[in-house]
Amino acid sequence: MKCLIDNGDLGTIRRVTTAFTFNWDTIPVGDIRLNKELGGGSLGDLGYYCVGAIIWAFDALPEKVFATARYHAGIDLNLSGLLWFNDARMASFDCGFDTGSRRWLEVAGTKASLVCDDIFMPCKEKSARFWIHVKDGQSTEHTVETSIQEVNMIERFSTIVQSGNLETRFVDNAINTMHICDALCESAQRGEIVKPSRSTS
Numbered sequence: 206m207k208c209l210i211d212n213g214d215l216g217t218i219r220r221v222t223t224a225f226t227f228n229w230d231t232i233p234v235g236d237i238r239l240n241k242e243l244g245g246g247s248l249g250d251l252g253y254y255c256v257g258a259i260i261w262a263f264d265a266l267p268e269k270v271f272a273t274a275r276y277h278a279g280i281d282l283n284l285s286g287l288l289w290f291n292d293a294r295m296a297s298f299d300c301g302f303d304t305g306s307r308r309w310l311e312v313a314g315t316k317a318s319l320v321c322d323d324i325f326m327p328c329k330e331k332s333a334r335f336w337i338h339v340k341d342g343q344s345t346e347h348t349v350e351t352s353i354q355e356v357n358m359i360e361r362f363s364t365i366v367q368s369g370n371l372e373t374r375f376v377d378n379a380i381n382t383m384h385i386c387d388a389l390c391e392s393a394q395r396g397e398i399v400k401p402s403r404s405t406s
Contacts, residue, residue, distance in 0.1 A: 206312075206319060206335055210262060214337070215314030221262045221296040222311045225251040225325055226304040232277060238302070239280055246280040247300045248272075248386055248393075254325050255298035256286075256389070257382045262312045265290055266381055269400050272393040275303075286389045316340070327354065380404040 210218065226247075237243055238250045260266060267288035274281035283301025290296070310324040321335035330353050338344045351357070365372055381404050388401035 206321065207261070209319060209337065210312055210314075211264075214317065215312060215319060216316030218263060218312060218314045219294055220311075220313040221259045222313070223255045223258050223296075223298045223324070224300070224307045224309055225255050226283070226299065226301045226307045227251075228305050229302045232282075232302075239278065241279040246282075246284070246390075247302050248274070248281055248284045248390055250300075250302075252284055252286070252298065252300035252389070253382060253386055255300055256288075256385050257378070258310050258324060259288060259296040259298065260378065260382065260385070262310070263290055263294060263296065265294075266403055267296070267385060267401060269398050270385060270388050270392055271398045272389040273396075274393040275301075281390075281393065284389070284393060286392075288385070327351075377404055 209215065233239070236245075238245045238247075267290050269289045270286060272284055272286040274284040276282065281301075282303050283299065285299040286297065288296040288298075308325040309320065309322045311321075312319045317337055317339045319335060319337055321333070323333060327333040331350060333349045333351060334346060335349075336344045336346050365375075381401075384402040384404060388399040392399040
């Protein structure tokens, strides 16, 4: 997917939209995701992945963000966010514990859009899928054969540790994603646009 985004097949990337949700029919008691002192809430549990996907697609950090949320016992049960980037690019996402299962990403360019409907947790362990939609309504499905993503992550981490060569981009991405989530949280609480902090190694 990243190759198609970066090589210009979609044209100039203008918009990224993503969602990660699932529904609790009954709000559970004692679930760590509802513990405010431990960083509970849908933004920290699900929205982090949305924000990470957005900065991955744009390969850039937002200049400002805005969010709104619905709260229960001091934590966000759902949150919707807007992120503004340079060159008039925008992104939006929503996350929550009160909507049916959604885990999709759309990257929209001036020529075409890429849609992946199982971006965060592929429906099948051995493969993942996405589509390219073009202006005349035609679409092409792409299937990628892969191993389980958690296995890939552990193998990549092990390779980095064994090589002794820290890839600082992973550290920067994680810290910057948290800075953006912090700014979104602040925005939802204050009802104002917020400029995120930035980190570079």
